[in-house]
Amino acid sequence: MITQEMLPNTFKVWFNDIEITQYFYVKTDSGRGIFGREIDMLSVPGRAGGYLRKTNTPVRPINIDCFFSFADEFELRKKLEELNVILHTEEPAPLIFSDEPDRIYYAIFQNVSEGYENKGTYQAELNFVCPDPYKYRATEAVGYYNQETLQSGIVLKNSGAAATPPTFEVTLKDKVTYLDIAGENDYMRVGTSESTEDTPYDKYQKVWESTPTMTGWASASYVPDGGIKTGTMTVQNGDFVATDYGTGIAWHGPAVMQSIGSVLSDYYFRVYFNVSSNHGQLTRCEAYLLNTSGQPIGKLVALVRHASSEVEVEVNIRSGGKSTYFVNQKWKFRSFLGYIDIEKVGQSFVAHVAQQRIGEDGKIYTSEKYAFSFNDLNNEFQEDLAAVGLHIGANNTNTPGIARFRGAEVSTVNQQENGVEYIGGAGDTFTFDHKASRIYKNGELFMRKDFGARFFELAKGMNTLIFNPTEAIDHVKVRWRDRFK
Known part of the structure; x- marks a missing residue:
């Protein structure tokens, strides 16, 4: 049986910028040598041979035959748990080998072929596949x-x-x-x-944008849905947060409002959120669209209302006693770092929910975005937008999770015939x-x-x-x- 002492420890492999050979020794690997291709041939009856139609470069499999050696079975199991977390990426990630440090393969882990296991030792072959079969220079x-x-x-x-x-x-x-x-x-x-x-014309013209200060915000004249207005909101590191939620038997927390300086029949409203929680934490961020009387005509919401900590997103419009949620669903991610927007042009309402991420350069970019629409055929939701409100809430005595507004903006929506x-x-x-x-x-x-x-x-x-x-x-x-x- 191969033992740890029989294997060199100088050969290293990195996957997704993590050295995975801290968990195992490499016996052999394959898939990085001469690479074949697929040939598409056309055979013609009565003629020898065939005609070459095209060639194709297939995906590249890379297999690593590994030997694991730890003190006992317990340590082996814990190390395999750690390695599983590293290997299971959702997208292809950089795969780099120490004998080829100036090249990057973009691979995704596929499966494993298991060999023998004896106490703290284990042999397995890790199977990766590169959807993009090429390798790349390490430096851009x-x-x-x-x-x-x-x-x-x-x-x-x-x-x-x-x-x-x-x-x-x-x-x-x-x-x-x-x-x-x-x-x-x-x-x-x-x-x-x-x-x-x-x-040429500008479709959107910004009329209001939040600044990282509480200047200009007043206590809300509206009552947050299903709760009470209490506590204190402030700005921390550029985000609007609740420093005091007050108390209540349902939803409770601070609510503020600010005029946008215009009265708009057609408008675009976008709000940036950061909402998440651990198990058992309940929390919500609600951004209200307000009429000339400071009363809600709609809202954009990201909240956690179940102990399972699932984030939900909502878009609501209302007028008088009529109300409809044309976005009301569980979000596909466990946390919501993103934005919700709503655009009204006449009878047409369009909303977007977008997840954002922080790139390698430190900049925020949008990774996924979904659109929803509603047609106000009976002109039931045609009140003008004059102000916006922010509410951050906790529920009963439950500990709130992360609930932050990262900013908001309002624009007019211009339409021009024969324009670009x-x-x-x-x-x-x-x-x-x-x-x-x-x-x-x-x-x-x-x-x-x-x-x-x-x-x-x-x-x-x-x-x-x-x-x-x-x-x-x-x-x-x-x-x-x-x-x-």
């Missing part, structure tokens, strides 16, 4: 280009052995209705290029991720891609690219990893 190639250097186009050199997907970050210095990235054979476009007959909407302005950054086939505006999904545009790759060697409208672009940052087989 980065290019930074200001408006002057963009005038005549830029040239990017892909030094890898295969075409590779880039990421473009385009930061604006002026308003645009479209953005183009054009190569020799491909192009990417978002928005619409206006003609001489078109009039501006998609961005000074300071906005559009990110074109050609590997993930996604477009972001300031970290927010913005998939308004032109029908004929496509996510392209940088060809091996030199690539010439043109960005338009150049005069409205402040600078462009390009990132990619050279690709190898």
